[in-house]
Amino acid sequence: xxxxxxxxxxxxxxxxxxxxxxxxxxxxxxxxxxxxxxxxxxxxxxxxxxxxxxxxxxxxxxxxxxxxxxxxxxxxxxxxxxxxxxxxxxxxxxxxxxxxxxxxxxxxxxxxxxxxxxxxxxxxxxxxxxxxxxxxxxxxxxxxxxxxxxxxxxxxxxxxxxxxxxxxxxxxxxxxxxxxxxxxxxxxxxxxxxxxxxxxxxxxxxxxxx
Numbered sequence: 001x002x003x004x005x006x007x008x009x010x011x012x013x014x015x016x017x018x019x020x021x022x023x024x025x026x027x028x029x030x031x032x033x034x035x036x037x038x039x040x041x042x043x044x045x046x047x048x049x050x051x052x053x054x055x056x057x058x059x060x061x062x063x064x065x066x067x068x069x070x071x072x073x074x075x076x077x078x079x080x081x082x083x084x085x086x087x088x089x090x091x092x093x094x095x096x097x098x099x100x101x102x103x104x105x106x107x108x109x110x111x112x113x114x115x116x117x118x119x120x121x122x123x124x125x126x127x128x129x130x131x132x133x134x135x136x137x138x139x140x141x142x143x144x145x146x147x148x149x150x151x152x153x154x155x156x157x158x159x160x161x162x163x164x165x166x167x168x169x170x171x172x173x174x175x176x177x178x179x180x181x182x183x184x185x186x187x188x189x190x191x192x193x194x195x196x197x198x199x200x201x202x203x204x205x206x207x208x209x210x
Contacts, residue, residue: 014069016090020057027090030073033097048098049128050091050117051171059087077103084110085168091117098130105142109158111167111177115149118174122150152182160186166195173202180208 013029024038025046035048049055067089071079081103082092092113096103099116106113120128137145143153151157160181161167169177180186189204196204 016062016070018058018061020054047128048094049120050094051121055090058090077107081106081110088168099133101137109161111161111164111169114169118171151178156187157181160190163187163191165192170198176205180205183208
């Protein structure tokens, strides 16, 4: 009997669950990875906006143990992208789930996930535009997506993002990094042999913007 119970626990779907302002939220087991919230005892879908306070709460409540259990079931390429983030793993997961066509691009420049995740803030508007992102990428590729995000539509801009040793760019710095990437020497200035903290990254962006 104990063995059967243990087997059931081992095979149970692994979910990510957290709370915010008295409501429960979850991401269902991979590969579905559906974003849901509980209302009146029923789990219903919600449109993920990774720049929202709901995701900020998840960054605090979901620790390494919860993520390790979840990522055990995620394919290697997607897992590597998500694991490159410290505080915004859930945002990266949302981007991968909604726009899986970007996995190859994100493998090269994981920091791009933060710009995609924060597209509502960066572009304005009240709702996430995941389907529009897919359509833009399908029609024009990565450079069309960069332009849509307000980034330079160049290989150098991608290299600048890839040069960030810490892709977990704070939301408050995204606009500054975006502005800095218009400088042609961004990749060299942003490159670091060690992860940059927010202060160091802001200082380098200031140099590029000057």
